[in-house]
Amino acid sequence: EAEVAQSPRYKITEKSQAVAFWCDPISGHATLYWYRQILGQGPELLVQFQDESVVDDSQLPKDRFSAERLKGVDSTLKIQPAELGDSAMYLCASSKDRGQETQYFGPGTRLLVL
């Protein structure tokens, strides 16, 4: 069964350092999402891609966060510089298209900023 892949699974960094997370969606899925999930809360959407285009990044802290999906397949989420409050689980999800919103999630990257 196809799955969403994410790496790394865990990342520990010091504040002010740069971190990057990678996501490979299910093959053929046009829509890709990045979420941040704080312990005990539901996921919060950071950015949504349709193919290589950003369709929603209204909740992305653009002063420090950036995301790209250059070829419309895999995607990278970057934080620079990382802050203590960025410690969270970062989830990637994909769906076939925007009109079919059943999303399939990857295992997540747990980030700890010291």
Add this chain to the structure above:
Amino acid sequence: EDQVTQSPEALRLQEGESSSLNCSYTVSGLRGLFWYRQDPGKGPEFLFTLYSAGEEKEKERLKATLTKKESFLHITAPKPEDSATYLCVIFYGGATNKLIFGTGTLLAVQP
């Protein structure tokens, strides 16, 4: 205001003790409601999609139902391996599709 509320926040059951989780919503133009299961430290795992009031879906010990204002996830004779957080997600909107995640119900099933 568009909102999704899950209750209870946490639920402890004995193995075999059936119960229900609730997801109530106030949105315009509901297009779908999703249930996910999330284990600690892992990404959410898709369970069900419901599209219209009266619809029901079943999978093993789980049964999801939908009305115009809420959805229930019924758990029949739960086992310890059913312990997880169950997330409700609303998909709604017209020209601009929107998603709202509930905060989840943490279920613990004791042997």
